[in-house]
Amino acid sequence: MSDHIEQQEAMPPITTWDSENGAIVQVRIPLPFSLRWVNAYLLQGEEGWTIVDPGLRTPQAEVAWEAVLGHFGIEAANAYHIVLTHYHPDHLGMAGLLQQQLDVPVLLSETGWRHAQMLWGEEQSMTERMVSFMRLHGVPAAEQEQLREHMDSFIPLVSPLPDVTYFTDGQVLTFGGRTWRAIETAGHAPGHMSLFDEQHGTLLAGDHVLPQISPNVSLLPNSDPAPLHSFLQGLHQLLALDIRLALPGHRHPFTHVRARIEELVRHHEERLDELEQLLATPRTGYELCAQLFGTVGKLSVHQFRFAMGEAIAHVAELERRGRAVRIEEVGAEHETPSLSWRAAVQV
Ligand SMILES: [Zn+2]
Structure with missing residues (x-):
């Protein structure tokens, strides 16, 4: 294989959205799961570059980021910060490494950080809790063991963990020539934040609203005891907004936001029945x-x-x-x- 082809393969697919209001670049960072990719978003403003949700740390993602940073000329001198909508490994995993390279703050909610610590921090306790939780709910011993291995297999994919700066519900962040209001939309992940640019009707949706895929809503030990309630509340909060473009964590940006939210609410009500x-x-x-x-x-x-x-x-x-x-x-x-x-x- 020639160098040329390898270089082309290293560059992930890139799409630019909403150029008339200040471009938002969607970068499809590869994932080794059936989801196939996570969307990182790049926004450039006077303050420099912002990266939203850089993806899982895999060798393929590292190569992809090297190509992306090179392509846009992003480096420590012009990087502003990294924003994480939530702590899940496919969004947070690369943040620590990129933080080292670009010397920038990494923004995450406090609840999100507490969960990242429970899962992969030095005194991580989630694996054991998860195994006893599964036992309590009737999972057979052999499957409990598989789960234990599976949980621990994520540690290298999120290492190093970033140093985090908290941001909170209602906080206003300015980047990419736009003003964003953070809205806590929990349920898919505790402490999940969506970011809304009211002036242009643009939502950085994280995984709270996805097209085609129903975001996973899981009850976890030592976490939100009513995640589906939180998830539905978040959807109702978003229904009140005039969202014209949603930029999701997976699949592609979409405009039929209200219809999609209503569909998700219906799906969960049917499943409850x-x-x-x-x-x-x-x-x-x-x-x-x-x-x-x-x-x-x-x-x-x-x-x-x-x-x-x-x-x-x-x-x-x-x-x-x-x-x-x-x-x-x-x-x-x-x-x-x-x-x-x-x-x-x-x-
Ligand atoms: Zn997620």
């Missing part, structure tokens, strides 16, 4: 997951973790609305306690 029917018989989170999505074997461990989180987030929402009742069994000594649900109203 479906789940309530399944609870005519008491079921654990694992059994619900198997009914809705399948288990490991049919799904990859990665997909299985999301599917379990999604099933439990929905049943927790049914419980919060008084439509499901939890059944806790403590079990005899040395036995694992277990948790299941049944419908509040038996039809």
Whole structure:
């Protein structure tokens, strides 16, 4: 393979949006998952360059960034900051390395940083918590072990973690010749921030609203106890805005924002109804997951973790609305306690 072709392959696809209002560059940073890529956004203003959500740290992403920084001439002297909509590894992973190269602040919400610390910080505790959480929800031992390995496999993909500067709900940030208001839209990720440029109707949506894909909403141990409620609240907040262009974390920017939000709300309400029917018989989170999505074997461990989180987030929402009742069994000594649900109203 010639150098020329390798160079071309290193450069990820780039698309420019909304040029009349100050261009926003979409860069498709490769991902080794079925999502295929994450969108990083580049905005240039008088203050310098801003990078939003630089992606997962993989060798392919490093090569891609080298090409992108070279192409736009971005370096420490003209870089302003890196903004993270949320802490998920496919958005945050490259931030530490780019921070070292460009010597810039990395902005993330405090809640997001607390979760990054729980997952990959020095005293990380999420792997163990996740394994006992899965046990509580009926996941068999072999699958618990696969999960443990899977969780730890992300550490190199987010290292080094960045030094973070917090930003908060309602804070106004100025970059790329635009004024952005941060709006906390949790549910997909605790502390997730969407950024809205009201003057031009442009939303940096992170993963809160995606076209084609329904953003994963998972219940996690030691985190938001009502993630689906938070997610739907976030969607309702966005419905009140006049959004003319949404720049999402995955797939492509889109304009049919209101219709997409309404579709997502409907999707979750339908899933809640479906789940309530399944609870005519008491079921654990694992059994619900198997009914809705399948288990490991049919799904990859990665997909299985999301599917379990999604099933439990929905049943927790049914419980919060008084439509499901939890059944806790403590079990005899040395036995694992277990948790299941049944419908509040038996039809
Ligand atoms: Zn995400």
